[in-house]
Amino acid sequence: MPFVSRRRLAWGLLLLSPAMFAVNMLMARYATFVPPNALALGRWLGVALLLLPFVWPRLVRHRHALGREWPDLLLLGALGMWVCGAWVYIGGRTTPALNIGLIYAASPILVVALGRLLHRERLTAGRLAGIALCLAGVAAVFAKGRIDNLFSVQFTEGDLWIAAASTCWGLYSVLLKHRPSALDPLTRLCAIAVAGSLVLLPFTVGEAMLWSGPDFSDWRTWTCWIVLAIIPGVGAYGAFSFCIRELGPSVTSVSMYLGPLYVGILAWVTLGEAPQWYHLVGTALVLPGLFLATRPPAKGA
Known part of the structure; x- marks a missing residue:
């Protein structure tokens, strides 16, 4: 019997992974001096290089499975590393972090809907109530406690990305x-x-030929790549993948509602922006919402 069961570990990582993903949102606003496709390629190539020494024996052992699964791997790489990587960095050049968090906060609803539509996953009244509470909490944070602020958010071209x-x-x-x-x-x-790195490579080359490439002599470029590879790369995606496997996509994706709260905490620590009363209101709504939305349905219900 392991000291910490896989399911208990998954519940712990469920709360930690949004904090690691939040680092990526902050970096999207900071690292505008690195071309977006190059930033994503450096991140995911770094992730692969960091993981290869640990997983190489398993890759060799499962080489036949890799041969069968390569279409899925390319599709997941294109979605998770190119679209959810470079496109976020493109959008971050013209979109405030507030908008990034607001738009991404809606992604769990899509996951739950797709899970219900494609795979007949249970969508109980408790989960619906939890999602509603999470949305209300996120809205309270972004609106700074005032509804008219929420409706006055200005969307930019980057919001489409x-x-x-x-x-x-x-x-x-x-x-x-x-x-x-x-x-x-x-x-x-x-x-x-x-x-994902293979998918990103031609876009990075085209980006360098048409616009500009990364400045390899700038220490900030390498720092961004290293931070992105370790924290929102290996850390966040590894934790998210583990939680998906143990808890399912509908349960895991709802934890992304914690992202805006973690962004606020990180902004306080790194930029000196103290939390306001509406952050507390948002937390009071999001945490019980997460409990309801991730609670497994009763047996036989």
């Missing part, structure tokens, strides 16, 4: 759960990172 990335994130989550794989979550993540 973020909306497309958010939609594909929902597809990525559902496919990750429902496409069978012989690989464990960490090994599969490495394989998807390699596939």
Whole structure:
């Protein structure tokens, strides 16, 4: 009997992964000096290089499974690493972090809807109530406690990129759960990172030829790649993949509602922006909402 069961570990990572994803949202606004496709390629190539020494024996052992699963790996790489990577960085050049968080906060609804539509997953009254509470909490944070602020949010061209990335994130989550794989979550993540890097490569080359390439002599470029590879790369995607496998996409995706709250905390720590009363209101709504939305349905119900 392990000291910590896989399911208990998954519940712990469920609360931690949104904080690691929040680092990516902050970096999308900060690292505008690195071309977006190059930023995504550096991130995911770094993830693959970090994981390869640990998963190489398993990749060799499952080489026949890799041969069968390569179409799925390329599709997941295109969705999770190119669309949900480079497109977020493109959108972050003209879209405030507030808008990024607001649009991404809607992605769990798509995951739950796709799970219900495609795979007949249970959508109980408790889950619906939990999602409603989570949405209300996120709205309270973004509106700063005033409804008229929420309606006055101005959407930019970059919001379209973020909306497309958010939609594909929902597809990525559902496919990750429902496409069978012989690989464990960490090994599969490495394989998807390699596939995503292959998808990103031609776009990065074209970006460098048409506009500009990354400045390899700038230490900030390398720092961004390393941070993105470790925290929202290996850390966030690894935790998310593990939670998807243990808890399912509908349950796991709802944890993304914590993202805006973590962004607020990180902004406080790094930028000195103290939380306001509406952050507390948002937390008071989101946390019970998460409990209701992720609570498994009663047996026989």
